[in-house]
Amino acid sequence: MTYYDDKASDYITNLFVPHDKILEQILEDIPKKGLPAIAIRAEEGLYLQFLARSCGAKMAIEIGTLGGYSGTWIARGLVDGGKLITLEKESKHADVARENFAKAGVADRVEIKVGDAHETLKTLAKDAPFDFIFIDAEKTGYKNYFDWAMQNVRVNGLIAAHNALRRGTVADTTSTETDAIATRAFNQYVADEKRVLSTIYPGGDGMLIAVKIK
Numbered sequence: 001m002t003y004y005d006d007k008a009s010d011y012i013t014n015l016f017v018p019h020d021k022i023l024e025q026i027l028e029d030i031p032k033k034g035l036p037a038i039a040i041r042a043e044e045g046l047y048l049q050f051l052a053r054s055c056g057a058k059m060a061i062e063i064g065t066l067g068g069y070s071g072t073w074i075a076r077g078l079v080d081g082g083k084l085i086t087l088e089k090e091s092k093h094a095d096v097a098r099e100n101f102a103k104a105g106v107a108d109r110v111e112i113k114v115g116d117a118h119e120t121l122k123t124l125a126k127d128a129p130f131d132f133i134f135i136d137a138e139k140t141g142y143k144n145y146f147d148w149a150m151q152n153v154r155v156n157g158l159i160a161a162h163n164a165l166r167r168g169t170v171a172d173t174t175s176t177e178t179d180a181i182a183t184r185a186f187n188q189y190v191a192d193e194k195r196v197l198s199t200i201y202p203g204g205d206g207m208l209i210a211v212k213i214k
């Protein structure tokens with residue numbers, strides 16, 4: 001029997017997520033500054049930091065910056081001298097994120113690139129291999145982002161993708177929501193990929209994780 005629910009999620013968050021006024025303020029300010037309220041949860045943020053540190057990430061990519069909340073968690077998980085390159089399509093979002101990275105004390109290890117991520121990624125292949133790649137952008141683009149990640153992450157490097165459960169709609173095969181269909185297809189695509197060891201962490205809205213094994 002599965003017991004994971006909001007109560008269990010709150011328990012994990014209260015137990016393991018450190019009280020951090022800056023992170024809490026960043027999360028609260030994102031919608032106040034006109035950005036969509038779609039940032040990851042603190043529970044998921046800690047998990048991203050855990051993943052980055054567990055693979056000894058020094059070079060990381062984030063696809064989808066929003067207000068810099070998830071990027072702050074990732075940046076704090078990097079090893080000494082590490083760098084996060086985060087990609088954002090909207091300049092307004094990038095401006096907010098830039099302020100938040102400075103506020104969180106991680107601006108020295110984060111570079112924001114503004115523009116269409118599909119195009120920006122083409123310019124970053126020269127800096128490969130990367131240690132950790134986090135995907136949190138338009139769901140219909142996940143497959144292409146993952147394919148790029150597979151070509152540019154090192155063996156034993158990690159790829160993570162947010163919204164793997166899509167508010168439960170991926171498990172509802174009758175759902176015709178565009179993003180649900182795209183996410184369901186993406187999850188299956190990764191599950192069928194033999195070059196990775198993959199699963200879905202069920203916290204928050206679900207985090208697909210894939211370790212490149214060959």
